[in-house]
Amino acid sequence: MKRKTAEKRRPGSLRETRTIFFNGLFLKNPVLIGALGLYPVVAAGYNLRMAVQLSLLMLFISLPTGVIFCLVGEFLPGWLRPGAVLAVSAACYLPAAWLVNQLFPGSLNTMGIFAGLMICNSMVLSRCNDYAPAHLLRAVLADILGCVLGYSLVLCAVACLREYLQRGSVWNGSTGLYIPADRGTALPFFGFIVLGFLAALVQGINLRREKKSGREAPRT
Amino acid sequence: MKKSVCLKKERTSRSMLGSMLLALCTLLILPTVYFGWGPLLTTALTVGLCCLAELAFCLVSRKPVSLSDPSILVTGLVIALLMPVGVPYWVPAIAALFAVWVARGPFGGTGHNPFNPAAAGVAFVTICWPQRVFAYAAPVGWLPQWLGHSALIPASSPAAVLKDHLKPDIVPFEMLWGKFPGPVGATAMLIIGACGLYLILRRAANWEAPLFFLLVAAGIAAAAPRIACSPLTSVKYELMSGSLLFCAVFMMTDPVTAPRTSIGRCLYGAFGGAVIMAFRHFSTYEQGACFAVLACNAIAPLLDRAVLRARAWGGKRIET
Amino acid sequence: MSEFAKLCLATLAAVAAENVLFSGGVGFSRVLRAARRPGLMGLYSFFVGLFSLFTLLLAGAVGPILAANSTILFLRPAIYAVCAALIYLAAAFLCRFLLPKLYQKIAPVLAPAAVNCIVLAMPYVQRRFSYTGWEAVGFALGTGIAFYLASLVLAEAQARCKKGCVPRAFRNLPATLLYVGILGMVFAAFTGGKLF
Numbered sequence: 161m162k163r164k165t166a167e168k169r170r171p172g173s174l175r176e177t178r179t180i181f182f183n184g185l186f187l188k189n190p191v192l193i194g195a196l197g198l199y200p201v202v203a204a205g206y207n208l209r210m211a212v213q214l215s216l217l218m219l220f221i222s223l224p225t226g227v228i229f230c231l232v233g234e235f236l237p238g239w240l241r242p243g244a245v246l247a248v249s250a251a252c253y254l255p256a257a258w259l260v261n262q263l264f265p266g267s268l269n270t271m272g273i274f275a276g277l278m279i280c281n282s283m284v285l286s287r288c289n290d291y292a293p294a295h296l297l298r299a300v301l302a303d304i305l306g307c308v309l310g311y312s313l314v315l316c317a318v319a320c321l322r323e324y325l326q327r328g329s330v331w332n333g334s335t336g337l338y339i340p341a342d343r344g345t346a347l348p349f350f351g352f353i354v355l356g357f358l359a360a361l362v363q364g365i366n367l368r369r370e371k372k373s374g375r376e377a378p379r380t
Numbered sequence: 381m382k383k384s385v386c387l388k389k390e391r392t393s394r395s396m397l398g399s400m401l402l403a404l405c406t407l408l409i410l411p412t413v414y415f416g417w418g419p420l421l422t423t424a425l426t427v428g429l430c431c432l433a434e435l436a437f438c439l440v441s442r443k444p445v446s447l448s449d450p451s452i453l454v455t456g457l458v459i460a461l462l463m464p465v466g467v468p469y470w471v472p473a474i475a476a477l478f479a480v481w482v483a484r485g486p487f488g489g490t491g492h493n494p495f496n497p498a499a500a501g502v503a504f505v506t507i508c509w510p511q512r513v514f515a516y517a518a519p520v521g522w523l524p525q526w527l528g529h530s531a532l533i534p535a536s537s538p539a540a541v542l543k544d545h546l547k548p549d550i551v552p553f554e555m556l557w558g559k560f561p562g563p564v565g566a567t568a569m570l571i572i573g574a575c576g577l578y579l580i581l582r583r584a585a586n587w588e589a590p591l592f593f594l595l596v597a598a599g600i601a602a603a604a605p606r607i608a609c610s611p612l613t614s615v616k617y618e619l620m621s622g623s624l625l626f627c628a629v630f631m632m633t634d635p636v637t638a639p640r641t642s643i644g645r646c647l648y649g650a651f652g653g654a655v656i657m658a659f660r661h662f663s664t665y666e667q668g669a670c671f672a673v674l675a676c677n678a679i680a681p682l683l684d685r686a687v688l689r690a691r692a693w694g695g696k697r698i699e700t
Numbered sequence: 701m702s703e704f705a706k707l708c709l710a711t712l713a714a715v716a717a718e719n720v721l722f723s724g725g726v727g728f729s730r731v732l733r734a735a736r737r738p739g740l741m742g743l744y745s746f747f748v749g750l751f752s753l754f755t756l757l758l759a760g761a762v763g764p765i766l767a768a769n770s771t772i773l774f775l776r777p778a779i780y781a782v783c784a785a786l787i788y789l790a791a792a793f794l795c796r797f798l799l800p801k802l803y804q805k806i807a808p809v810l811a812p813a814a815v816n817c818i819v820l821a822m823p824y825v826q827r828r829f830s831y832t833g834w835e836a837v838g839f840a841l842g843t844g845i846a847f848y849l850a851s852l853v854l855a856e857a858q859a860r861c862k863k864g865c866v867p868r869a870f871r872n873l874p875a876t877l878l879y880v881g882i883l884g885m886v887f888a889a890f891t892g893g894k895l896f
Binding site: 353 | 482486507
Binding site: 192193195196197198199202203239240242243244245246247249250251253254257268272273275276277279280281282285343344347348349350351352353355356357359360361363364367 | 722
């Protein structure tokens with residue numbers, strides 16, 4: 161049976177865990193850098209309330225799935241793992257969907273296909289299939305929490321903007337300003353365009369950081 | 381060695397764009413006569429905003445600003461000419477901003493945009509505000525605006541009537557003069573045709589793409605007419621309604637987004653003709669010329685690649 | 701209408717008017733990854749179409765049974781996902797142990813092609829458009845073709861978006877996303893809205 165090798169076992173370090181968390185949250189954001197899980201953002205991210213519901217659903221699915229595959233993933237052969245991840249994700253979907261429906265009654269009906277497709281969200285599958293089996297539990301938890309939080313921030317930001325542009329409201333509450341844009345901004349193409357600019361913003365910030373660290377290095 | 385004065389001057393992008401600008405400005409004459417200052421103001425606003433948007437993008441991205449590049453003027457003019465008369469100024473303004481900040485600047489600016497920026501801008505406002513973009517007015521007579529008649533009379537364009545599978549009131553011959561509801565610069569068929577010939581003779585535009593675009597569109601119009609009429613009548617109405625002819629002359633000939641190979645351009649035009657007729661038959665909007673242009677832009681590199689591969693496979697010398 | 705005509709129309713619908721990729725926004729993460737592997741694009745698209753077909757037929761057969769019970773209705777997405785997982789595992793098992801040479805070739809694309817949003821969106825497509833029999837085959841075939849065409853187009857787009865003329869902040873993924881967004885407008889105009 162494959163075991164975690166000494167190379168993959170890293171000495172415990174809060175700093176490293178924090179780095180993993182912030183990588184997932186921002187520096188290596190799964191949506192804006194990894195282009196993972198685009199569907200909910202572009203297709204469902206036109207309403208802030210739904211964005212929050214989907215974010216919670218993603219958290220409740222990915223956390224237990226990630227923990228399970230951190231513990232048992234390395235024992236599964238590589239060809240078996242993707243199917244197993246999908247099956248476990250489907251199993252975790254049931255309590256997750258129930259929980260979200262308790263927090264937001266009727267949300268499951270509203271979310272429709274978007275909720276069901278969270279099971280095979282490429283971000284969830286990628287973290288649980290590729291990352292979790294080869295890393296320690298602490299790292300996996302930090303990674304999943306960082307990725308989910310980063311994903312949720314992007315999803316909610318995009319949804320907030322699109323809801324405002326489409327209906328002049330945020331969280332279904334009117335802001336008093338109304339810029340009518342028909343339903344154009346609710347369509348997937350607009351989600352891609354907003355994502356493109358957000359991705360450019362993050363990439364620009366990352367490039368500046370790299371430039372700055374490159375400039376600072378010779379001094380030390 | 382002294383260059384012979386009999387040799388034709390080489391084409392430059394500036395000369396090509398200059399010819400394009402001249403042709404586009406010609407299309408402003410009739411709408412100004414029919415509707416007054418409105419089209420000119422809209423054009424000035426759109427062109428001005430395009431320039432400002434380009435300047436802003438260059439400043440933010442720290443690129444050098446090129447004052448001698450007229451391509452941004454072409455973008456602004458095309459957007460303005462595809463708008464209806466009386467459109468609120470913010471519609472072409474948003475189209476202009478979208479064209480520069482989404483379809484042009486992020487891809488590297490002049491000469492590097494994969495999509496025609498004007499088509500992208502007009503497509504965006506069409507999807508977001510279709511009622512505004514398709515709210516046309518009928519020209520009521522010669523020089524009405526100058527005589528104090530300021531009200532615009534809303535009217536359905538022939539394209540909208542055809543969409544409802546009805547025969548337009550206007551006869552095809554009268555459509556040559558542009559005296560019917562439609563986009564500001566896309567109704568004067570005779571002038572658009574003359575501009576097309578001028579651009580081709582000046583070698584500012586290729587002939588393959590517009591020719592095959594029109595041929596295929598005409599063929600589909602003849603084979604599958606939307607109204608109960610003869611094939612020839614269907615062809616006349618389809619080619620002269622909407623912005624089909626305008627797009628064939630001014631957007632399908634964009635050298636940046638069109639294929640580089642001759643056969644590629646023929647296929648590009650044919651594909652565009654098929655797509656625009658598909659839009660006319662099946663889409664929700666009365667006009668789909670801009671969307672057809674965007675679809676063609678997406679496959680242009682694939683066409684070039686396919687043609688070059690076919691040539692290599694056929695053993696012919698690859699044209700560079 | 702003949703079965704062949706139904707198949708052709710469903711194929712055309714999947715590529716154009718009912719394109720799950722551009723009109724539904726589904727599966728673009730996979731398309732972007734497929735576009736980075738031009739050599740495997742054809743195989744990738746073939747398996748996407750094949751697994752979409754399995755899921756579509758399964759949804760057609762099992763859907764009415766699930767719809768009859770409201771409790772099972774809640775379990776529906778999970779049931780479909782588990783079925784999709786079992787289909788993948790069966791395919792991987794068969795290929796790995798019975799056709800090892802073939803498996804070696806298709807291993808990089810088999811799992812991503814089988815386990816993705818496009819395949820799992822098929823039951824919703826079936827519920828929306830009620831495709832059965834040859835229509836389902838046509839739609840799955842069309843989805844595979846649409847995946848292939850999208851990968852082809854995006855491969856060119858990604859090559860273009862890597863160039864030095866593109867502003868650094870927009871290079872690679874950001875410009876590619878804008879590219880997809882602009883192209884998505886074409887399908888939005890064709891369908892008049894979203895697919896789901």
